[in-house]
Amino acid sequence: MPSMSLFMSQVFNGLALGVLLALIATGLTIIYGTLGVINFAHGALFVVGAYAGFSLFMATESFVLSLIGAAVVSLIVGLVMERGLIQRFYNRPHEDQILVTFGISIVLVEIVRGIYGGVGQRVPLPSWGEGVVNMGFMTYPTYRLEIMAIAASVLFACWYVLYRTRLGLIIRSGIEDALMVRMLGINVQRYFMLVFGIGAAAAGFAGMIYGPMVSIVPDMGFRVLIQSFVVVVLGGVGSFPGAILGGLIAGQILSLTSLFNPVYSDVMLFAAMALILIFRPQGLMGVEGRA
């Protein structure tokens, strides 16, 4: 059995990874829930956010500014995607939507590769994120604690907007019955565009806060995409609480398994997904009959 402090630090690592996955998966799931489109370019938007943030940080040396910038750039890319292409696909089969978003993901990643090259880049830690915190039973990197707090607040903000504001009410009604909302005189299309943008911004934002923890490469998006797929399958596609629960579970599976044998950590994640597909195919928080 590993020592207690090692175990606890892995739990915390899992939590940090978990909130990050939850944030990415939230973007994926609200786009699906509202627009019925599963965005295969979500991983690419994560990459776009990470690199945009990287450039901004190099230029301004302000982490907060680049964090906001990362979200704004991916928001804009998301809006352009939605207006330019995705909106033409709302009435086409799911398979076509998957194909077009997948195609867009290749284009985005290759553009990033064209600009920055294929080698890894490192986003430095912000000055307020350096060092470790002594928590009594263990010491833990400050930055990871901070990103937990940042990601959790963004998730809370998402929840607040979706469940406590007029905007959220319209979006959630649009999920239930877009036609009816349109008949009430509300321009659903504009809200849909906004949802796509918000989802994209969530991915880009996550890309930037992930940056200082690893070196960023153009191809990292696919792994993130697949992990967030697992998260939404675990939690239930289209379910906001499901994305959070799924993200936290996935984070713990990944980090606790690597405590025993890192080789199995991804395998265990997929094994968990297989179990869900067998015993609860609609996902933990999913509703029977959707998707």
Next chain:
Amino acid sequence: MSQSNESVIQGAQVPVGVVADPQGSALRQRYGVLLIAAVILIVAPYVAPVVGAGPDLLSRVLIWGLFGLGFDLLFGYTGLLSFGQAAFYGTGSFITAYLLTTGIVDNMLIALVFSIIGASILGLIIGYLTLRRSGIYFAMSTLAFAEMIYFLEFGPLRDWTGGENGIPGIPEAVVDLGFFSVNVGFGWPMYTFLAVLFFLGFVVARRISLSPFGVILTAIRENPERAMAVGHTIQRYKLAVFVIAAAYGGLAGGLLGMFQGYMPPDAFNLHTSAELVIQTVMGGAGTLFGPLVGALIWLYLYEVLQFVDAVGPYWRLILGIVFVVLVTVFRRGIVGEGIAWAKRRRARRVAVAVGEPQANTHVRSGVSASALVMREAPPLAEGQPILRADNIAKHYGGLKAVKGVSISIQEGELRGLIGPNGAGKSTFFRMLAGEIQPTHGRVYLRGQDITGLGVTKVCQMGMSKSYQVNTLFDQLTVYQNILMSVLGHKRGPFKLDALKSVDSVKGAHNQVLAVLDLVELTHRIHTPIHELSYGEKRRVEIGLALATGANVLLLDEPLAGMSPEERVQTVALLKNIRKGRTVLIVEHDVDAMFELADRMTVLYDGNFLAEGTPDEIRNSKAVQDAYLGGTEDNE
């Protein structure tokens, strides 16, 4: 006939008004495609070097093309978009490499057979898990499982697979049939060997696509719900085609290792799955040639663009943009658009040659409606109802749509089911048909409990429903639509007759003609559904239920939305089809029910209100109150 040829392309134009294809042209089409494939494979080595493509490039194209044949059956024909085919490619590659390098098997062909078997078994497992959900879930979970296999290969299984080093040292390819043995050298001999295998794979895939099994795959792509409702266990069809695709992947993977002399670990990589999808869509899904053409373009451009200084680093970007454009504008891909163009041309030529067909002339097929075969049913005991519902109810949360209704219908009866809006008629009907599970209560067909059994089994027991909203195979022709139902009757819920021809299903053709005669659509036999008028679609809807061979029919508002003229025609049709069948009709057109029904049942607010002959119902105080009162309540 060549129905399945035409179903190959979504929305393909078919000559209108041609009742039966001359047999000769169908044969020409069936074998002509194989001839084209053979000619391409033979001519390629003479043409390709002119534009700088050598035997190695062509060999790779063939391996990808073979891989793509299986994927095309899965995606192009059945509509299942898998992003996890790399798992099977990699597994096939690993098995052949492992067996040949360790010397467990020294015959290459046998090693390839093991690759096929191994990949198929993996396909069975992954398919069983991923096919539990459809659409986006399927795409996401196939991708995830392929990643799982990838991580297994690089991690826990690295002692066998060599991890990132792969397995080197696969011996030179030898074709050893026992009595005959030849070394396959590199270059053109390898191309020849692969071309022969590709051709065999193509013949098999094409046979599958033209078989009754393949026809049902198209039905699943077009409208899975209806495919289930006309008696097909689509889950087993999906699993079967998933395994077939895995087998092709296994073979292609095995050949890859053999061709390269070593098993590359990146065969398992996500990019392999992604490239397969891209190549198939670019070339044209649902054409079998598509993946081959896509692979040729992809690999050729890669080889060429790589060495052009200005664009070299951007070759993936260029292909990505091309891909997005194709998906957005030319979804049928290069081969698919080509076939569609050729068909339009042919249709125009036929139209010029024979003149525009008269839309409303009534054409008889020569097969009379009485030839329509129904399912055999065990005789009922005297007085036993054919269909009985025992106090069935359906609650949705707090909403009680149906609050416990019983009904009992005698054989040969035509029962009308009426009630004001919101009375629960449709929900009641769906419970009878096995579409939804009642909250409580039971349903019996011929004394057998069928509660919540599911539409497929109920259909196989001889009861079928037509839908309130047309639920058809929109891109297929009238003939093909009806055929889907007939196949469910003639072949049962599942049959793996993947290598037989549709003609081998005895009596299917005549059954389709008999149904078309009954619903008076013979003159529209080769018209795609989306070109029909609303009234004609309604008749196809009823025809689909009839063609299942059902002797108990549940018709959900067959007269809804019809013009007065269409209504008269359909009422006559209903009188006609009730002969020898038990029919239950939900209808808002109360006058039509008074004319048609032997007895009527009235539902009101989820409850049973009245039952009796049309005259009794007409004079019932309770019914009059319900209709008048119900109107006030609701509006």
